[in-house]
Amino acid sequence: MSLPSTPLRLAAAVVVLLLAILLPFVVTGGAAKNLVVLALLFAVVASNWDLTLGYAGIFNFAHVAFFGIAGYVSAIATIYFGLPVWLDIALAVAVVAVLAGVTAALALRLRGIYVALVTFAFVQLCVALIISQKWLTGGAVGLVGVPDLALFGHRLSPSGPDYLILAELLLIASTVFLRFLVRSDFGLSIVALRDNEAYAVARGISATRQRVLAMVASSLFTAAAGAVYAHYLIVASPDVFSFSLTTLILSMVLLGGGATIYGPIMAAIALTVVTEQLAGFGVVRFMIIAVLIVLTLRFLPGGLWSLGERLTVLRRNSKQGIGA
Amino acid sequence: MSSVIVAGLVSGSIYALIASGLSLVWGALGVFNFAHGALLMAGAFVAWFVSDPAGLDLGLTAGVLTSMIFMIAAGGVLYVLLVRPWLGKPAAELTVIMTTVAGAMFLENLALYTFGARLKALDQVVTGTVSVAGTAMQAQNLLVIVLAPVLLGGLALFLKLSKHGLAIRAIAQNDEAARLLGIRIERTYFLTFAVSALLAGVAGVMIGGLFNITPSMGSDPLLRAFLVVVFGGLGSLPGTVIAAYLIGLIEAASSYYIGIYWTPVVLFSVLILVLLVRPNGLLGRAP
Numbered sequence: 224m225s226l227p228s229t230p231l232r233l234a235a236a237v238v239v240l241l242l243a244i245l246l247p248f249v250v251t252g253g254a255a256k257n258l259v260v261l262a263l264l265f266a267v268v269a270s271n272w273d274l275t276l277g278y279a280g281i282f283n284f285a286h287v288a289f290f291g292i293a294g295y296v297s298a299i300a301t302i303y304f305g306l307p308v309w310l311d312i313a314l315a316v317a318v319v320a321v322l323a324g325v326t327a328a329l330a331l332r333l334r335g336i337y338v339a340l341v342t343f344a345f346v347q348l349c350v351a352l353i354i355s356q357k358w359l360t361g362g363a364v365g366l367v368g369v370p371d372l373a374l375f376g377h378r379l380s381p382s383g384p385d386y387l388i389l390a391e392l393l394l395i396a397s398t399v400f401l402r403f404l405v406r407s408d409f410g411l412s413i414v415a416l417r418d419n420e421a422y423a424v425a426r427g428i429s430a431t432r433q434r435v436l437a438m439v440a441s442s443l444f445t446a447a448a449g450a451v452y453a454h455y456l457i458v459a460s461p462d463v464f465s466f467s468l469t470t471l472i473l474s475m476v477l478l479g480g481g482a483t484i485y486g487p488i489m490a491a492i493a494l495t496v497v498t499e500q501l502a503g504f505g506v507v508r509f510m511i512i513a514v515l516i517v518l519t520l521r522f523l524p525g526g527l528w529s530l531g532e533r534l535t536v537l538r539r540n541s542k543q544g545i546g547a
Numbered sequence: 548m549s550s551v552i553v554a555g556l557v558s559g560s561i562y563a564l565i566a567s568g569l570s571l572v573w574g575a576l577g578v579f580n581f582a583h584g585a586l587l588m589a590g591a592f593v594a595w596f597v598s599d600p601a602g603l604d605l606g607l608t609a610g611v612l613t614s615m616i617f618m619i620a621a622g623g624v625l626y627v628l629l630v631r632p633w634l635g636k637p638a639a640e641l642t643v644i645m646t647t648v649a650g651a652m653f654l655e656n657l658a659l660y661t662f663g664a665r666l667k668a669l670d671q672v673v674t675g676t677v678s679v680a681g682t683a684m685q686a687q688n689l690l691v692i693v694l695a696p697v698l699l700g701g702l703a704l705f706l707k708l709s710k711h712g713l714a715i716r717a718i719a720q721n722d723e724a725a726r727l728l729g730i731r732i733e734r735t736y737f738l739t740f741a742v743s744a745l746l747a748g749v750a751g752v753m754i755g756g757l758f759n760i761t762p763s764m765g766s767d768p769l770l771r772a773f774l775v776v777v778f779g780g781l782g783s784l785p786g787t788v789i790a791a792y793l794i795g796l797i798e799a800a801s802s803y804y805i806g807i808y809w810t811p812v813v814l815f816s817v818l819i820l821v822l823l824v825r826p827n828g829l830l831g832r833a834p
Contacts, residue, residue, distance in 0.1 A: 282641065329819060332826050335640060336579050336781065340773040341822070347770050348815045355808030466766060470648050477645050481638075506656045513653035517646050521632055524642070 243391050247384035256387055258499055260455060263390035266491035267397045267448040269475035270484050274441040277481030278405055279434055280417030282339035285326060287472055288346045289442045291463035293319045293449030298366040298459035299359065308372045308454070315450040316443055323442035327435040350464045365460030369453045379454075386455050393451060394488070397444035401484045404440060413437050414482075471498075474516050480526025490527055549682040551803045552796070557688050557757070558771075559795025560695030564750040565768055566775040566787045567699060568743035574719035574782035575739045578630055578643040583747055583772070584765025585651035586621060590748030591755035591764065592658055593617045595669050607670050614748055622744025623737050625650060630740070631733075651765075658762040669755035691753050698749060699788055702742070706784070715739050719782065771798075774814055778821055780828025790829055 250256050272286045293315040300311040326345060330338050353360045360366055372379040372389070379385035404410050412433050415423035424430055453459045462468070471494070479490030494512075501508035523530065565587065572580050580586075591614075596602035598610025605613075629646040633639045673686040706712035714735045717725040726732055754764060771794065779790030794814065801813040821829065 276641070282644075329823075333822060334826075336573070337777055337822075337826075339579070339644065340777045341818070343770065344774055344777070344815055344818065348811050351808060351811035467652075470652060473645060473648065477642075506659045509656040510653050510660070513649040513656075516649040517629065520642055520646055524636070 243395065246391065247387050250387065251384070253382070256384070258495060260386050260390050262492045262495035263387070263394045264448045264452050264455075265472060265475065265495060266488040267390075267394050268445050269472050269479070269487035269491045270398060270401055271441045271443075271445045272472065272476050273479075273481060273484055273487045274401055274404065275437055276476055277483065277487075278410060278417065279413040279437040281327075281331070281434060281438065282335060283327075283330070283342050283438060283441075284339050284469065285342040285345045285349075286441065286445065287469045288349050288464055289319050289323060289445045290449035290452070291459075291461075292322065292349065293446035294369075294453035294459040294463065295353065295360060295366065296446075297450035297453050298369045301370050302366060302368055303359075308370055312447055312450040312454075316446040319442050319446035319449070320439050323438045324435055327438035328431070331431060331434050331438075346464055346469070350461055353461050353464070360459075360461075363461060365458045365462070367458045369457050369459060371457070372451075372454050381455060386451075389451060390448075393444065393448060397448075398484065398488065400444065405482075405484060409433070409436070474512070478516060478519050478526055480528035483526070483528045486526045486528030493527070549680075550684075551799045553682060553684050553688060553692070554803075555796035555799035556692045556792070557795070558798060559792035560691050561750050561753055561768060562771055562775050562795055563699055563788045563791035564695055564746045564753075566772040566779070566791050567702060567784055568746040569772055570776050570779075570781055570784060570787040571702075571715070572739055572743045573776070574784075575715050576630065576634065576736055578634070578640060579647075580625075580630075580740075580743070581644055581647040581769075582625060582629065582650035582654065583647075583743070584769030585654035586618065586625065586744050586765070587747040587751035587754070587768065588658060588760075588762060588765040589621060589654055590614045590618050590744075590751035591669065591760045592662060592667075594748075594752050595667050595755060595760050596662075598670060599667070607672060610669075611672075611752055614752060615745060618744045618748030619741045621748075622740040622742070625744065626737055626740035631736070634736075655762045655765075662762070664762065667755075667760040668758075669752065669760060671756045685757075687756050691757070694749075694753075698746070702746070703784065705742075711735065711738055715742075774818055776828075778818055778828055780825075780830045783828070783830040786828055786830030 246259065250259050268287065268290050272283075275281045275283045275286065296315040296318045297311045300306040300314050301308060306314065326342070330341050330345075333341060354363050356362075371381070372385075379389065405414075412423065412428045415426070416428060416430055416433060420430060449463075452463075472491075475491040475494055476487045478494065479486030479488065497515075498508065498512065501511060504511065519526070525532070565583065569580060569583055572578065594607075594610040594614035596610075597605050597613045598607045625647075629650045630643055633642045633646065636642070671685075671687040673690055675686050676683050677686050677689055678684075679689065704712075706716055714725065714730045715738065717728070717730055718732060718735055722732060750768065751765070754760075754768065758764075772791075775791045775794050776787055778794060779786035779788070781787075797817060798810055798814060801810045805813060
């Protein structure tokens with residue numbers, strides 16, 4: 224993978240930060256703001272999924288369920304047990320991390336496609352439990368009444384820019400965390416396991432431990448995003464476990480480009496906006512998105528992010544006189 | 548008790564038809580078709596459209612026949628558009644999951660767009676009730692229970708005896724050697740998908756006659772079929788069929804005795820137990 228040179232990356236970071244600071248001032252309309260909050264939260268979920276799917280090569284299809292379960296933990300903790308806000312988010316992250324660890328330990332006894340199928344079945348199990356245990360989860364309607372978050376006595380209001388800023392901070396923290404992780408020894412070890420397991424194990428890497436850790440790491444910010452999502456919408460709903468949301472977020476990962484972290488974030492924002500732009504088309508928009516997904520996978524297998532990389536390589540080559 | 552067995556055998560038969568198609572494709576191509584449920588739905592809609600008075604009104608026989616021909620073509624088209632371009636590429640397994648998920652999304656929304664969300668039902672091939680060994684059941688149920696093993700037996704004979712069936716199995720075992728022996732691998736892949744889609748279409752028509760036809764009717768059976776293939780071992784046809792009937796019976800028994808909401812929990816627990824002991828399923832080979 225060829226990343227742009229250091230000055231270029233610094234410039235990109237500055238531009239992104241400026242955009243992040245400007246965004247709450249620019250986006251003030253209700254619908255647009257709602258869209259941006261969703262895009263940012265989905266970007267967290269998609270980029271964390273990239274850690275397990277892209278870097279570790281684990282077909283964990285329960286990733287979006289982590290997002291949903293965190294919402295329920297947070298809703299149950301605040302509504303039934305009156306846990307103060309923020310603490311419930313921490314609790315949700317802890318519960319989901321443990322759950323991710325257990326799921327990983329069980330599912331990773333299996334290989335490749337089996338992991339995908341079993342984690343898919345796990346999601347169905349979650350849905351069935353949530354819909355059937357009405358007394359606790361509100362059944363198919365969802366659990367309504369998750370309190371708004373508050374900071375130093377100031378209630379975060381969905382009408383102001385508060386949740387947008389929170390979602391931005393979450394995405395930035397999550398991205399820094401993920402980039403740090405994938406560039407660390409740990410990141411190298413999970414890539415090694417993905418590319419050549421026998422060799423990696425022979426070099427003393429514990430396959431199960433690293434993969435379980437990768438799953439747990441990918442669940443942390445996903446869970447935080449899920450809890451914030453529940454606070455933002457005031458409801459924990461079984462809809463987030465639907466196949467269509469998993470499809471949407473999976474397409475963000477693949478369209479953006481696996482094993483890049485930045486790619487899924489870009490695709491999450493692009494796809495949320497495109498979906499909204501196509502809203503007038505009704506169900507036809509899903510057909511258009513399906514065609515777009517297949518075309519991208521066909522003609523741009525590395526995802527949108529690889530487009531930038533290709534350009535960088537071209538530019539560098541032409542500079543050095545190798546020819547484009 | 549006997550009604551539980553009938554219900555279990557009916558769902559087991561349908562799961563067996565769906566899962567054997569998935570297993571066949573997995574064995575030969577090493578990819579997993581997530582659009583299998585959508586194919587099933589498409590088959591049911593075609594049969595409904597051709598046969599129903601609200602559609603072409605040509606009668607059930609014409610509907611089922613058209614649906615079968617359509618399925619063979621649809622399986623082939625799906626292979627050419629969503630699978631073939633990625634075969635042999637790195638990460639083909641994951642990419643094909645994604646392309647077929649997109650295919651399913653396309654088909655389901657196409658059905659929603661064309662036919663609307665209202666429930667539709669297919670006429671039953673046979674009507675009335677019959678009594679077998681003192682148990683009364685719908686004749687359609689009996690037909691499903693009898694027809695599925697016949698079709699699966701036909702599939703087994705096709706794989707064991709016919710030239711094309713042998714080619715599919717040869718590729719599943721060792722595609723390089725199969726290529727060296729002059730098996731036309733492209734054509735065989737195409738055929739595998741056509742057969743798999745045909746089985747899904749039969750299952751779709753069966754479900755359409757017993758329950759309702761909706762754009763999302765394929766997703767629940769597909770998820771059950773996932774359990775079945777993991778349970779039985781992907782790529783093993785006998786394992787898949789045994790697992791399908793076991794899952795069908797367990798599901799019926801737990802819905803009856805424990806409650807319908809706990810059925811997924813029961814199924815999942817059984818699955819975890821099986822996988823802890825046999826990570827490749829009941830009859831699966833190590834990959």
